[in-house]
Amino acid sequence: MTNRGKINWSIWIGVWTGIYVLLYLLSPLGKYGIVWCTFIALPIFFNGGAARKDYIPQMISSIIGVAWGCAMIAVTNGLLHIGVSTVNANALSCGMLTITCCFMMIFKDRSFINKVPAMFGGISACFSQGGKNIIPICITLCLGVSLGLLCNEGTHFLTEDGHFCWPFQKSEKLNIEASGSENL
Numbered sequence: 001m002t003n004r005g006k007i008n009w010s011i012w013i014g015v016w017t018g019i020y021v022l023l024y025l026l027s028p029l030g031k032y033g034i035v036w037c038t039f040i041a042l043p044i045f046f047n048g049g050a051a052r053k054d055y056i057p058q059m060i061s062s063i064i065g066v067a068w069g070c071a072m073i074a075v076t077n078g079l080l081h082i083g084v085s086t087v088n089a090n091a092l093s094c095g096m097l098t099i100t101c102c103f104m105m106i107f108k109d110r111s112f113i114n115k116v117p118a119m120f121g122g123i124s125a126c127f128s129q130g131g132k133n134i135i136p137i138c139i140t141l142c143l144g145v146s147l148g149l150l151c152n153e154g155t156h157f158l159t160e161d162g163h164f165c166w167p168f169q170k171s172e173k174l175n176i177e178a179s180g181s182e183n184l
Helices: 004-024 028-032 037-047 052-081 086-108 116-128 134-157 169-180
Strands: none
Touching: 004 028, 004 037, 004 134, 028 134, 028 169, 037 116, 037 134, 052 086, 052 116, 086 116, 086 134, 116 134
């Protein structure tokens, strides 16, 4: 991507992120103060390649991660209830359930629940809220993945030299160039 393309893509990302944050904060989700959870899911999605085929698996894995976070909190509380120290209860529950969560890598190519980094993002978001606000967290993480996809789709609105264009204009240009080379 050219420098012009990087600048224009940055503008695309910034504009859509600003619109997203505005709409999020004006929505009923704004009252929970967790818009920042968006920016857990978004970079995880980008670092995973931001492919369209990963959109649903990323969201499902994020939600499963929130469930794992709730399970870790519940196990920790159970261990505390039977007299295990706070340090040991946290270490045991996180250690045991992390092993189980990482087993999801076995199903990497056969399941929608295959994005372990997204699961850990969901766990982190759950921990940050102490196991509360679960539905808003799940929605926000899914919206973060959606914002990531929207930002990545911006590349389809850029020409090879980095100018903005409509995606159909790129395909028309390619068709014209291809038909022109056939006539030579």
